[in-house]
Every structure is written in structure tokens, then in C-alpha cells.
Amino acid sequence: MTDTPxxxxxxxxxxxxxxxxxxxxxxxxxxxxxxxxxxxxxxxEAEAAKVAADKAAAQxxxxxxxxxxxxxxxxxx
Amino acid sequence: xxxxxxxxxxxxLASSAASVTFSSIxxxxxxxxxxxxxxxxxxxxxxNLYIRFNSDTATNYSDAYLSTGNGTTGNSGRDTSxxxxxxxxxxxxxxxxxxxxxxxxxxxxxxxxxxxxxSSITSLENNTATQGYANAAIAxxxxxxxxxxxxxxxxxxxxxxxxYSTFYLYGIxxx
Numbered sequence: 001m002t003d004t005p006x007x008x009x010x011x012x013x014x015x016x017x018x019x020x021x022x023x024x025x026x027x028x029x030x031x032x033x034x035x036x037x038x039x040x041x042x043x044x045e046a047e048a049a050k051v052a053a054d055k056a057a058a059q060x061x062x063x064x065x066x067x068x069x070x071x072x073x074x075x076x077x
Numbered sequence: 078x079x080x081x082x083x084x085x086x087x088x089x090l091a092s093s094a095a096s097v098t099f100s101s102i103x104x105x106x107x108x109x110x111x112x113x114x115x116x117x118x119x120x121x122x123x124x125n126l127y128i129r130f131n132s133d134t135a136t137n138y139s140d141a142y143l144s145t146g147n148g149t150t151g152n153s154g155r156d157t158s159x160x161x162x163x164x165x166x167x168x169x170x171x172x173x174x175x176x177x178x179x180x181x182x183x184x185x186x187x188x189x190x191x192x193x194x195x196s197s198i199t200s201l202e203n204n205t206a207t208q209g210y211a212n213a214a215i216a217x218x219x220x221x222x223x224x225x226x227x228x229x230x231x232x233x234x235x236x237x238x239x240x241y242s243t244f245y246l247y248g249i250x251x252x
Contacts, residue, residue, distance in 0.1 A: 005095030005235055012086040012246070013101040022095055026231070029134040029160035030127075033233035036159060037125050044152050 082110070085246045093118060093239050096129075096231035099246045104188045104224055106248030111182040115242040116168045117232055123201065124169040124236055126180065127161035129229040130193065130219045138162040140217040161231065165199030165213040169236075176202065177242065188224040195219070 004021040011017075022030075055076075062072045083106070086099055102109070117124035136158040143153045144166070156163055167178030178201030184193060197215040219225075230244065 005237060006093075007096040007098060007229075008088065008090065008094040009098040009100055010086050010088050011101045012099055012103060015086070017088070019094070025134045026096070026129075027235075029129070030231065030234055033125075033127055033159060033161045036156060037233050040154050044154070048150060 081248075081250045083248045083250070085109075085248050087243070087245045089243045090238055090240055093237040095235070095237045096229050097238065097242075097244050098227055098229040099244070100227040102187075102226050102228065102246070103248070104226075105250075107186065107251045108249040109182075109184040109187050109225070109228070110247040110249060111184075111228060111230075112180075112245045112247070113182075113230065113243060114177045114179050115230075115244075116172070116177045116239045117170075117236050118239055119169050119232070119234070119236040120171065121169050122172045123166045123178075125233045126164035126167050126199065127231050127233060128164050128182065128195075128197075128217075129161055129231065130221065130225050131223060131227050132229070133219070133221060134160055136160055137220045138217065139220070140215050142213060142215045144213040145211045161233070162195065162217045162219060163215055164197045164217075164230070165215055166201060167199065168201050172201075184225065184228075190222050190224075192222060193219040193225060 006019050007022050007026070009018050009020070059072050085102065088097055115126070138159040138161060139155070139157050140159070140163040141155040142163055143151070145151050164182060165180055167180065168176045178199060180197055180199040182195060182197045184195045187193060195217045197217065199213045200211065202211060228246070
């Protein structure tokens with residue numbers, strides 16, 4: 001067993017299948033993609049949280065000026 | 078109109094692998110189709126899938142994606158100068174045991190002397206209450222004018238496809 005990630009390569013001309021460790025460039029590209037995915041996920045979560053907070057604040061303000069819960073709900077339909 | 082679907086090569090993993098590559102792809106077809114059933118081994122209910130053409134690890138990939146997310150809130154986004162092309166999502170460790178995600182990648186005119194667009198559809202049902210990612214559609218571009226001679230499927234970190242993940246590469250001719 002090895003800790004080095006393994007790559008499987010299938011040669012479409014010969015049918016030969018080889019297994020080798022990932023190269024440093026391949027590992028680096030994966031790391032860049034992982035960071036980009038994590039950054040995007042964090043940004044999307046932050047945006048979703050802000051939308052939820054803004055919505056709650058708006059509903060509270062509407063309630064404060066006398067709208068009923070049904071009237072507030074109707075505004076977002 | 079495409080009228081043929083020829084199996085170029087296939088691979089069923091006998092043991093886990095971090096990437097799977099089809100190399101020496103013949104230039105005798107018009108389009109390529111890659112169909113896969115895959116599961117990966119990181120923690121979590123799903124993992125991101127990526128593609129690399131001709132071993133290119135430079136920032137030549139871009140994409141736009143649309144996902145159904147957790148079934149309640151969808152999400153979308155794009156990558157403009159990525160080192161891998163985004164393919165979508167597949168099942169991972171905390172998904173229901175033995176569930177695999179499916180995806181299909183379509184690459185038209187893979188030998189043309191122009192940048193290479195591709196499209197990908199992924200579907201998975203991992204039967205978990207909070208992370209049941211189900212569908213993703215991706216429009217991608219590899220900004221390179223070389224004919225595609227190799228395709229690598231991989232993930233975004235030190236993750237591996239599990240045993241029995243399957244990969245089928247087809248060629249399509251228009252004559």
C-alpha cells in the first residue's frame with residue numbers, strides 16, 4: 001500500500017493499462033482546484049446567509065409597522 | 078447528424094485510483110462521448126469531478142455550472158482560469174453505501190484547430206437528508222487549439238475513485 005495517489009492510464013491504441021503515481025504538476029493542479037472550490041463554496045454560503053438575514057430583517061420591519069404574518073408572506077409570493 | 082456510437086475504450090477500476098486517463102485517442106471520429114459511473118472516497122456526501130485534456134495543467138479551463146444543490150437551494154457559478162475543467166459532482170464517503178453518481182461528457186469536434194467546448198451532465202442520488210445533490214449541468218471550454226488525444230478524469234484534492242467506478246469512451250462519426 002502506498003500513500004501516493006495513483007493514476008490509471010488506458011492506451012486507446014494498444015489497450016495497455018498502466019498505473020503510476022500522480023506527478024507534482026498534477027497534484028498542484030488538484031490543490032488549486034480544491035482551493036477554488038472551497039472559496040466558491042464559502043462565498044455562496046456567505047451570500048445565502050446574508051440573503052436570509054436581510055429577509056428576516058425586512059420581515060421584522062414590516063411586522064413593526066403593522067403587517068400581519070399572512071400579509072408579509074403574500075409579498076414574497 | 079451523428080449516426081454512430083463506437084466504444085473506443087473502457088475501464089472498470091479493480092482498485093481505487095486518483096485519476097483515470099484515456100490516452101492515444103484516435104483522431105478518426107467527429108465527436109467524443111465519455112460515460113461514467115463513479116464514487117469517490119473523501120469525507121462528505123459528494124465530491125467534485127474534474128477533467129484534464131492532453132495533460133494540460135495550465136489555467137486554460139473555464140466553465141459555467143448550474144446545480145440543484147441540496148434540493149432546497151440551487152447554486153450556480155463559473156470558473157474563468159482554472160487548472161482543471163469542472164465536470165460536476167459524484168457520490169462520496171457518507172453517501173448511502175454503494176451508490177454511484179453518473180455523468181456524461183460530450184466533446185464536439187475534438188480534432189478541430191480551435192478551442193474545445195464541452196458539456197457535462199451529472200446525476201446522483203445519495204439518499205441523504207441534507208446533501209442530496211442530484212443534478213448538475215456544466216458548459217466548459219478548454220482554451221487550446223490542439224486535437225484532444227488524452228482525457229483525464231480526476232478530483233480536486235487527494236481523493237480517489239473507488240473500486241468498480243466505470244469509464245466508457247465512445248467515438249461518434251457524422252458520416
